[in-house]
Amino acid sequence: MLKAAGSPPMTRIRHAVRARVVWLGLLPFFLFALAFEILPMLTLVRSSLIVDGNLSFGNFGRALTPIMLSSFGNSLQLSFSTAFLGTLFGTIVAYAIVTSPNTAVRHALTALADVTANFGGAPLAFAFIITLGSAGAVTLLLQSVGIKLYPEFRIYSVTGLTVAYVYFQLPLFILLIMPALLGLRREWREAATSLGASVRQYWLKVALPILAPSLLGSFLLLFANAFGAYATAWTLTGSDVNLVTVQIAALVRGEVQLDPALADALCLLSIGVMAVCVAGYQLLTRYARRAAG
Amino acid sequence: MTHTLTWRFPVLAVFLCFMIVPVMATALFSIATRWDHTIWPEGLTAAWWIKVTARSAFQRTLINSSLVALATVVVSAVLVTPTAYWAHLRVPRAKPWIELMALIPFGLPGVVLALGLIRFYSGLPVPVINTPNILVASYVVLTLPFMYRSVMNALEAIDARALTEAAQSLGAGGWRVLIFIIVPNILSGVVNGGLLVFSTVLAEFTLANLLIGSRFKTFPIYLVEFTRFDARQASALAVISFIFAWVVSLAILWVAGRNGGPRVATGNR
Numbered sequence: 001m002l003k004a005a006g007s008p009p010m011t012r013i014r015h016a017v018r019a020r021v022v023w024l025g026l027l028p029f030f031l032f033a034l035a036f037e038i039l040p041m042l043t044l045v046r047s048s049l050i051v052d053g054n055l056s057f058g059n060f061g062r063a064l065t066p067i068m069l070s071s072f073g074n075s076l077q078l079s080f081s082t083a084f085l086g087t088l089f090g091t092i093v094a095y096a097i098v099t100s101p102n103t104a105v106r107h108a109l110t111a112l113a114d115v116t117a118n119f120g121g122a123p124l125a126f127a128f129i130i131t132l133g134s135a136g137a138v139t140l141l142l143q144s145v146g147i148k149l150y151p152e153f154r155i156y157s158v159t160g161l162t163v164a165y166v167y168f169q170l171p172l173f174i175l176l177i178m179p180a181l182l183g184l185r186r187e188w189r190e191a192a193t194s195l196g197a198s199v200r201q202y203w204l205k206v207a208l209p210i211l212a213p214s215l216l217g218s219f220l221l222l223f224a225n226a227f228g229a230y231a232t233a234w235t236l237t238g239s240d241v242n243l244v245t246v247q248i249a250a251l252v253r254g255e256v257q258l259d260p261a262l263a264d265a266l267c268l269l270s271i272g273v274m275a276v277c278v279a280g281y282q283l284l285t286r287y288a289r290r291a292a293g
Numbered sequence: 294m295t296h297t298l299t300w301r302f303p304v305l306a307v308f309l310c311f312m313i314v315p316v317m318a319t320a321l322f323s324i325a326t327r328w329d330h331t332i333w334p335e336g337l338t339a340a341w342w343i344k345v346t347a348r349s350a351f352q353r354t355l356i357n358s359s360l361v362a363l364a365t366v367v368v369s370a371v372l373v374t375p376t377a378y379w380a381h382l383r384v385p386r387a388k389p390w391i392e393l394m395a396l397i398p399f400g401l402p403g404v405v406l407a408l409g410l411i412r413f414y415s416g417l418p419v420p421v422i423n424t425p426n427i428l429v430a431s432y433v434v435l436t437l438p439f440m441y442r443s444v445m446n447a448l449e450a451i452d453a454r455a456l457t458e459a460a461q462s463l464g465a466g467g468w469r470v471l472i473f474i475i476v477p478n479i480l481s482g483v484v485n486g487g488l489l490v491f492s493t494v495l496a497e498f499t500l501a502n503l504l505i506g507s508r509f510k511t512f513p514i515y516l517v518e519f520t521r522f523d524a525r526q527a528s529a530l531a532v533i534s535f536i537f538a539w540v541v542s543l544a545i546l547w548v549a550g551r552n553g554g555p556r557v558a559t560g561n562r
Contacts, residue, residue, distance in 0.1 A: 022383045026391070029376035033394040036430045037437075040409030041401070047412065093308045096301045109305065115542040116312050117557045122498050122517045123534035126527055127315040129520070130322045135329040137318040144332050167315065168562065170308075175557055228402030229562035231498035235517055245499075248404040252411065252503045260412070267405045274400035282396065 041271070048264035059265040068247060068266060075227055075244040076273075078158060082165040083222035087215060089166075090173030091181075097174070098181045110178070117171035125235035128155055128164045156237045164232055169222050176221065180214035183292050213291070217284030224277035227270065244270050316535055323528040345526040350515060358512040361425060362494035365432040366487045369440045372433065374483060377444045378475055382453055395441035398434055403499035403560075406431060410504065425509050428501060432494050435560045439493070440486035443554040447482025448475075450553075485548045489558040492541040496534060496561040513561075 048059050064072075097109045131138050132155045139149050154160055184207055192202040208215075230245035239246050239255075244266065250256045251263040323341055325334030345351055380387045398406075410431055414422045421427045453475060460470045476483065498513040506514070516534065519527035542556075549556045 022379070023387065025379040026376055026384060026387055029372055029391065030394075032372055032430075032433070033437075036410065037394065037397060037401075037434045040406070040413040041397075043413040043416075044405070044409050089308075092304055096304045096308075100301060100305075105305070109308075111543070111546060112309070112312060114546050114556050115539050117559075118492060118538050118542045118545075119316075119535065120559075121496050121561045122513050122520070123319075123496070123531035124315075126516070126520050126531045127319040127535075130524070130528060130531075131315040131318045137322070137328070138314065140330065141332055167311070171312065172557060172559065224400060225559055225562065228400075228405075230402065230404050231513070232562055234498075235520060245402055245404045248402070248408060249499070249503060252404065252408050263408065264412070267408055270402060271400065271405060274402065278396065278400040 044264040044267050044271075047261050048268045051261070059261045060269065063262040063265040063269070067242065068244075071242045071244045071247045072269070074158060074242050075270075078161060078165065078243065079223045079226040081162055082169045082226045083219050085162070085166050086169030086173040086222045087219045090170050090177060090218075091211075091215065093170070094174040094177050094181055098178060110175075113171035113174045117168060117175055120168045120229075121231035122235040124167060125164055125232045128160070128167070128236065132160065132163065156240060158241055161233055161236060161241060164236060165226050165229065168232075169226065172225065173218055173222055176218040177211075177214060180211055180288060180292075184210065210291075213284045213288040217281045217288065220277040220284070221281040224274045224281070227273055227277070319528050319535070320532050323525065323532050325525075341525040342529045345519075345529045350510070351530075354510045354512045354515040357425075357509060358495050361428055361432065361511060362491045364425075364429045365436065365494050366490050368429060369433045369436060369490050370483055370487055373437070373440045373444055373486070374476065374479075375471060377441065377448055378453065378471055381445070381448050382457060391441065395437045398437050398560075401434075403435065403497075404503065406434065407500050407503035423505055423508055425505065428504055428509070431500050431504060432490070432497065435497070435500065436490040436493050436558065439489040439555055439558045439560075443482045443486030443489065443549075444479060445482075446554045447479035447485075450482075451478050481548050482554055485545060485554040488541055488545045488548065489555065492538055492545075493558040493560040495537060495541075498561070 049055055049057070051058050097106055097113075100106050100109075128136075130136055132149070132153075133139065134150050134154075136155070142149055155163070188206055188210075189202055192206050197205065228245065230243075230249060233241060233243055233246055234249070239250060247256070248263065248266060248270070251266070321334060322328055324337050324339060326336035326338045326340075328334040376391065380391055410427060411422060414427065421430075456474050456478065457470050460474045465474070496513055497511075498517060501511045501514055502517075512530075512534070516527060516530045519530055545556050548554070
């Protein structure tokens with residue numbers, strides 16, 4: 001109570017000072033983020049945008065050589081196709097899981113999605129070499145029934161990478177979309193049916209519009225997830241498949257000679273792609289949550 | 294019953310096959326004598342497992358990875374928990390900024406983070422590049438979304454203000470309140486975050502490869518090296534990774550299932 005005894009202006013100043021002082025408690029965290037997250041990123045931004053001391057976008061133009069352009073093309077294509085396949089099959093499988101009448105099946109498959117969504121990178125890529133490589137288990141099995149995968153299909157190609165990426169995209173999508181699917185009330189379907197809607201009409205006019213923000217948001221997260229991936233591609237194909245992350249890694253290791261500013265411009269472009277996806281995901285899931293709440 | 298079986302059964306069966314076959318094939322390959330032209334392995338053996346686990350490099354890389362993972366969990370928990378508590382209770386205005394810091398790593402490919410760190414620190418006279426320290430720091434950044442979300446979810450689920458005021462009225466100071474009152478109440482969140490961080494770091498290849506490479510070999514780097522020259526022993530290493538990811542995921546499911554925390558860490562692609 002002694003604190004309140006000061007004159008009103010004094011208390012106000014003290015409050016203002018205290019309001020500033022409480023921020024000090026967050027200093028270690030922000031210093032850490034500054035040192036290992038923000039400043040390293042700003043270094044890339046600065047070096048890619050400044051040419052001879054002046055602000056310029058010249059580096060971006062020079063960075064986009066035919067090889068770099070094709071790496072962006074491949075990365076965008078791979079991200080789009082695996083995010084699309086993940087969304088398409090993920091929605092169907094997730095709907096089959098949440099509507100399954102058997103509780104044990106529901107729990108077991110959710111657990112499977114949880115576990116496999118955490119698989120990824122090098123061990124997963126290697127598992128696909130064992131399974132679908134030129135002497136892989138499934139390759140041999142299919143051969144014995146007369147289906148020859150090779151040489152049309154190769155696991156060490158963009159198509160092969162697509163299969164491997166879908167392996168981690170699919171369960172991730174299932175986990176992301178499940179809450180939205182559980183939010184679809186049975187009454188809505190019953191109401192639609194009792195008003196004479198067909199199954200198709202229910203999906204097109206009721207369910208999909210409700211799910212749209214969640215579907216699109218999760219799609220964007222999958223897109224970013226694939227675009228930033230490197231370990232899987234590197235283990236599976238080395239540098240055979242030209243992806244943005246593979247190019248940047250080669251620059252980091254000094255395998256390719258390119259002046260640093262160009263590498264940084266390349267990084268900035270990929271950050272741009274990722275930022276759009278992650279921001280979109282964030283906005284759409286927030287919107288979906290508010291609409292459901 | 295027949296109605297529910299019609300479309301659901303084939304969908305779930307194909308899904309199950311797709312998710313399980315690669316793992317089972319790898320496991321079988323690791324105990325097969327020879328399996329490159331027959332439908333089924335020609336014979337079974339434990340030789341590859343014995344060979345690969347007996348190597349000193351195997352044990353060393355496993356220990357290296359565990360140490361880095363443990364250090365990352367500790368640094369992350371010590372950094373994030375007090376920050377989240379303080380922001381939640383005293384500086385709510387800082388929350389969007391912390392959230393932004395915890396969101397950026399989602400949009401930052403590992404290769405870009407690696408290049409940024411190398412560019413920034415190679416120009417400074419501090420010896421951090423090429424040491425395990427930079428690896429731990431980069432992993433804390435990489436896994437920030439998962440640790441922050443887990444801890445914040447747990448904090449938002451309890452009445453932190455009432456608990457703090459009750460403890461303070463009984464004479465407890467700031468740190469005592471945090472350590473003895475708040476942390477035990479949000480422990481499931483911290484453990485959930487810690488498990489996600491641990492499993493990410495143990496399987497992370499990109500940053501380890503680009504930041505220190507062969508100077509301090511982690512388990513995933515060892516695995517990738519092996520895939521290039523001995524597939525059978527590499528398959529045993531891959532199975533070890535899978536078993537580990539499997540155990541940690543089930544632990545996460547068990548912990549997160551009760552507080553609604555995040556269950557998947559996407560930092561090791």
